[in-house]
Amino acid sequence: xxxxxxxxxxxxxxxxxxxxxxxxxxxxxxxxxxxxxxxxxxxxxxxxxxxxxxxxxxxxxxxxxxxxxxxxxxxxxxxxxxxxxxxxxxxxxxxxxxxxxxxxxxxxxxxxxxxxxxxxxxxxxxxxxxxxxxxxxxxxxxxxxxxxxxxxxxxxxxxxxxxxxxxxxxxxxxxxxxxxxxxxxxxxxxxxxxxxxxxxxxxxxxxxxxxxxxxxxxxxxxxxxxxxxxxxxxxxxxxxxxxxxxxxxxxxxxxxxxxxxxxxxxxxxxxxxxxxxxxxxxxxxxxxxxxxxxxxxxxxxxxxxxxxxxxxxxxxxxxxxxxxxxxxxxxxxxxxxxxxxxxxxxxxxxxxxxxxxxxxxxxxxxxxxxxxxxxxxxxxxxxxxxxxxxxxxxxxxxxxxxxxxxxxxxxxxxxxxxxxxxxxxxxxxxxxxxxxxxxxxxxxxxxxxxxxxxxxxxxxxxxxxxxxxxxxxxxxxxxxxxxxxxxxxxxxxxxxxxxxxxxxxxxxxxxxxxxxxxxxxxxxxxxxxxxxxxxxxxxxxxxxxxxxxxxxxxxxxxxxxxxxxxxxxxxxxxxxxxxxxxxxxxxxxxxxxxxxxxxxxxxxxxxxxxxxxxxxxxxxxxxxxxxxxxxxxxxxxxxxxxxxxxxxxxxxxxxxxxxxxxxxxxxxxxxxxxxxxxxxxxxxxxxxxxxxxxxxxxxxxxxxxxxxxxxxxxxxxxxxxxxxxxxxxxxxxxxxxxxxxxxxxxxxxxxxxxxxxxxxxxxxxxxxxxxxxxxxxxxxxxxxxxxxxxxxxxxxxxxxxxxxxxxxxxxxxxxxxxxxxxxxxxxxxxxxxxxxxxxxxxxxxxxxxxxxxxxxxxxxxxxxxxxxxxxxxxxxxxxxxxxxx
Amino acid sequence: xxxxxxxxxxxxxxxxxxxxxxxxxxxxxxxxxxxxxxxxxxxxxxxxxxxxxxxxxxxxxxxxxxxxxxxxxxxxxxxxxxxxxxxxxxxxxxxxxxxxxxxxxxxxxxxxxx
Numbered sequence: 001x002x003x004x005x006x007x008x009x010x011x012x013x014x015x016x017x018x019x020x021x022x023x024x025x026x027x028x029x030x031x032x033x034x035x036x037x038x039x040x041x042x043x044x045x046x047x048x049x050x051x052x053x054x055x056x057x058x059x060x061x062x063x064x065x066x067x068x069x070x071x072x073x074x075x076x077x078x079x080x081x082x083x084x085x086x087x088x089x090x091x092x093x094x095x096x097x098x099x100x101x102x103x104x105x106x107x108x109x110x111x112x113x114x115x116x117x118x119x120x121x122x123x124x125x126x127x128x129x130x131x132x133x134x135x136x137x138x139x140x141x142x143x144x145x146x147x148x149x150x151x152x153x154x155x156x157x158x159x160x161x162x163x164x165x166x167x168x169x170x171x172x173x174x175x176x177x178x179x180x181x182x183x184x185x186x187x188x189x190x191x192x193x194x195x196x197x198x199x200x201x202x203x204x205x206x207x208x209x210x211x212x213x214x215x216x217x218x219x220x221x222x223x224x225x226x227x228x229x230x231x232x233x234x235x236x237x238x239x240x241x242x243x244x245x246x247x248x249x250x251x252x253x254x255x256x257x258x259x260x261x262x263x264x265x266x267x268x269x270x271x272x273x274x275x276x277x278x279x280x281x282x283x284x285x286x287x288x289x290x291x292x293x294x295x296x297x298x299x300x301x302x303x304x305x306x307x308x309x310x311x312x313x314x315x316x317x318x319x320x321x322x323x324x325x326x327x328x329x330x331x332x333x334x335x336x337x338x339x340x341x342x343x344x345x346x347x348x349x350x351x352x353x354x355x356x357x358x359x360x361x362x363x364x365x366x367x368x369x370x371x372x373x374x375x376x377x378x379x380x381x382x383x384x385x386x387x388x389x390x391x392x393x394x395x396x397x398x399x400x401x402x403x404x405x406x407x408x409x410x411x412x413x414x415x416x417x418x419x420x421x422x423x424x425x426x427x428x429x430x431x432x433x434x435x436x437x438x439x440x441x442x443x444x445x446x447x448x449x450x451x452x453x454x455x456x457x458x459x460x461x462x463x464x465x466x467x468x469x470x471x472x473x474x475x476x477x478x479x480x481x482x483x484x485x486x487x488x489x490x491x492x493x494x495x496x497x498x499x500x501x502x503x504x505x506x507x508x509x510x511x512x513x514x515x516x517x518x519x520x521x522x523x524x525x526x527x528x529x530x531x532x533x534x535x536x537x538x539x540x541x542x543x544x545x546x547x548x549x550x551x552x553x554x555x556x557x558x559x560x561x562x563x564x565x566x567x568x569x570x571x572x573x574x575x576x577x578x579x580x581x582x583x584x585x586x587x588x589x590x591x592x593x594x595x596x597x598x599x600x601x602x603x604x605x606x607x608x609x610x611x612x613x614x615x616x617x618x619x620x621x622x623x624x625x626x627x628x629x630x631x632x633x634x635x636x637x638x639x640x641x642x643x644x645x646x647x648x649x650x651x652x653x654x655x656x657x658x659x660x661x662x663x664x665x666x667x668x669x670x671x672x673x674x675x676x677x678x679x680x681x682x683x684x685x686x687x688x689x690x691x692x693x694x695x696x697x698x699x700x701x702x703x704x705x706x707x708x709x710x711x712x713x714x715x716x717x718x719x720x721x722x723x724x725x726x727x728x729x730x731x732x733x734x735x736x737x738x739x740x741x742x743x744x745x746x747x748x749x750x751x752x753x754x755x756x757x758x759x760x761x762x763x764x765x766x767x768x769x770x771x772x773x774x775x776x777x778x779x780x781x782x783x784x785x786x787x788x789x790x791x792x793x794x795x796x797x798x799x800x801x802x803x804x805x806x807x808x809x810x811x812x813x814x815x816x817x818x819x820x821x822x823x824x825x826x827x828x829x830x831x832x833x834x835x836x837x838x839x840x841x842x843x844x845x846x847x848x849x850x851x852x853x854x855x856x857x858x859x860x861x862x863x864x865x866x867x868x869x870x871x872x873x874x875x876x877x878x879x880x881x882x883x884x885x
Numbered sequence: 886x887x888x889x890x891x892x893x894x895x896x897x898x899x900x901x902x903x904x905x906x907x908x909x910x911x912x913x914x915x916x917x918x919x920x921x922x923x924x925x926x927x928x929x930x931x932x933x934x935x936x937x938x939x940x941x942x943x944x945x946x947x948x949x950x951x952x953x954x955x956x957x958x959x960x961x962x963x964x965x966x967x968x969x970x971x972x973x974x975x976x977x978x979x980x981x982x983x984x985x986x987x988x989x990x991x992x993x994x995x996x997x998x999x
Contacts, residue, residue, distance in 0.1 A: 063932040
């Protein structure tokens with residue numbers, strides 16, 4: 001019955017296929033097909049072939065439709081059920097295989113889902129604001145000289161007011177700036193992140209308060225009664241969610257304010273500011289807001305009018321900025337403005353990190369798929385006899401393919417379920433690992449799109465690796481297979497497919513290893529970098545001096561007393577106050593002019609990181625003195641104004657000259673700030689993060705330039721963290737209500753600064769390790785199978801006098817060719833792909849040959865070891881036994 | 886043995902059973918279709934035919950046996966259908982109803998002779 005002979009004319013193929021799909025399985029369907037074919041043949045013989053084909057098509061449709069819609073007998077759904085049942089049974093029977101596939105898929109899909117959830121929450125999903133893609137972030141820049149933006153300096157209030165009056169691209173334009181408030185409460189002094197905004201801010205972003213009222217225009221004027229809106233989370237944390245919160249009073253920086261509203265839960269805009277107030281009440285002379293040349297940290301947010309594009313708005317903004325430069329040359333020449341989508345602004349650098357991790361995880365998922373494909377092909381090969389038998393018993397080719405596809409789909413869906421569970425676990429771990437300043441971290445969670453992603457990944461990989469073995473193991477006629485499979489051989493096509501798959505796995509593993517190698521070298525470069533100071537043994541904290549209603553003299557007295565108090569603590573060798581801490585970034589960037597040099601045009605004025613620091617600052621951080629002297633207690637507000645510059649500033653401002661005795665003045669040329677004489681040069685220290693170049697830095701004595709929220713630095717001879725409570729006590733002995741916050745060792749601060757690199761290094765390393773393990777398993781399987789298949793041949797060789805070493809070399813050579821091909825392809829891809837993680841790297845270039853050679857060598861050694869281990873089985877073959885088989 | 890309750894037959898089902906009775910030992914799917922198309926003068930969608938055959942089999946009105954197929958159908962075996970006693974009584978019942986209902990209407994039902 002199997003010796004099918006082609007009839008003289010063949011019915012249309014697609015219709016025949018349709019029938020195969022739609023008809024009941026087994027003999028019943030076959031008979032109906034036979035009937036139709038018989039009639040088709042007789043119609044073709046007696047009439048036109050064309051009419052016969054048309055008839056066949058019609059009948060095929062009619063039959064398929066009838067059986068699909070009204071399944072009298074087993075229909076496609078029943079066969080599917082049958083197939084699924086059969087698949088589950090066969091999979092359960094070969095436990096080792098199923099476990100290997102499921103483990104591979106769990107890892108691949110789990111990792112992909114976790115990283116995707118992260119990426120989706122942080123980068124892909126729009127901000128949780130209505131029509132978030134219409135929201136633009138506007139700010140002022142120092143011009144690059146051609147009208148383009150070069151360095152953000154934030155907007156001045158008068159510039160913002162002019163934008164608001166002149167720009168027509170926006171439906172609403174608001175401004176805000178961050179502000180820190182001290183809650184002066186003798187019981188619970190606290191320090192909160194706040195935000196000052198124009199009254200319409202929440203209206204522009206489209207989020208009204210959940211409780212109470214929004215700001216009104218009247219709240220946003222000089223002299224308005226102080227009202228604030230607080231964040232939901234702050235309400236819960238500080239007030240335990242008290243229902244009568246609206247109308248309560250809160251003392252911010254010593255001033256009583258009334259709480260008028262509570263924001264909705266999850267409103268995480270702008271670094272999760274806890275307390276919002278209007279900026280308009282500060283629009284009075286004397287605090288710099290009204291000064292057009294004073295860029296006070298304000299940034300604009302605008303909602304584009306419908307139909308207005310980002311580019312149109314940008315052009316308009318640039319035009320307005322250009323006319324402001326002409327109207328106010330003293331303050332606005334060399335200043336331009338630019339905008340970008342708010343989402344881009346919020347996500348920032350994290351985008352690059354996440355996309356490169358996503359690419360890495362894509363690689364891993366691909367490896368997982370290839371590995372599963374490999375396992376399935378191997379299984380297909382060993383099942384050829386079963387398939388041949390089924391084919392001989394009348395199972396159609398489509399039916400066989402469908403059976404195999406259903407099997408891989410069952411596997412991949414089970415893998416998706418397990419992968420989702422693994423993904424959830426991994427995501428929890430990732431959240432713990434992620435740098436805390438990662439934007440939108442609170443929005444990260446395993447969500448519906450992640451589930452869809454897992455299902456999609458599973459289905460695509462199911463089809464991807466299901467199709468290949470299905471085609472390669474069902475491509476032969478049953479009768480041929482039966483004959484051949486009895487001789488225990490598998491087609492050379494199958495083993496070729498497997499070798500190609502292994503080469504692909506080796507290549508992908510190499511790509512991931514390269515990523516891991518590069519990030520490892522980055523971490524090494526970062527940790528071996530000299531930061532310019534000694535972080536060990538140092539405890540830091542921040543206090544808020546401002547907002548107590550003190551005058552400058554009181555602040556100076558307090559800081560003197562505090563330093564004396566701190567230096568008396570047991571174990572403390574040095575104590576100091578400073579505006580900025582190393583690595584955390586400059587808190588005060590400003591232009592300045594140099595005494596003995598001509599004043600350049602405004603756009604070309606030099607700028608430096610200014611830092612008021614007390615005496616002992618340099619000693620506490622162990623910064624090297626290059627020339628001159630550091631500050632002493634004798635540098636007071638009444639003594640001559642002095643400054644210490646860093647090496648970079650000295651070299652750039654006075655190349656080849658002695659900087660000692662030169663003069664600098666902070667601010668724009670027309671400002672009346674005092675001149676400071678340079679008395680010392682300090683070694684450079686990493687200010688803006690460890691991987692950033694050190695900018696020019698100018699230190700001023702703390703008493704000559706007071707800071708409202710200074711950092712406290714104490715160096716201890718023993719464990720610095722033991723000083724945490726003594727430090728708090730010392731502050732509170734002087735002022736009980738003063739908030740002390742952000743207490744941490746400098747070492748912890750530095751660890752935080754490299755958290756991003758550390759996270760990507762960890763993830764890349766884990767992925768690479770998994771990739772190498774998966775590739776090794778695959779390689780081992782291929783060689784072992786090849787040994788098994790060629791047992792007979794090896795027996796002949798041994799009988800004819802081949803040594804065991806020669807036999808071993810035979811299999812090693814086969815493995816080496818595969819490994820070599822994989823390594824070559826992998827090295828090429830790694831060289832091409834590694835530039836995508838350029839943003840993550842420091843101290844090493846993306847196409848670093850040392851890294852590439854090292855990881856290639858490592859992978860080669862591992863692969864050869866696996867190859868040898870698996871090929872060793874060939875040496876255990878006994879000629880006599882092998883020949884008898 | 887009590888006679889089973891008479892089964893209601895649809896028009897197409899009656900025609901199919903009658904065709905099988907007429908064809909006797911030749912009642913394969915192909916021949917049934919051909920008979921219906923020639924005698925009843927109507928197009929028979931094979932989907933309808935095969936699902937009807939399945940349905941009649943489920944009701945116990947017909948049965949079939951397998952005979953080997955020839956070259957013209959790729960040696961795929963064929964089914965030869967036959968009407969069961971239960972099927973025969975169903976056809977008879979249906980036919981009786983038709984006969985009773987048309988009695989006395991010969992003048993209306995028979996085409997006028999010229």
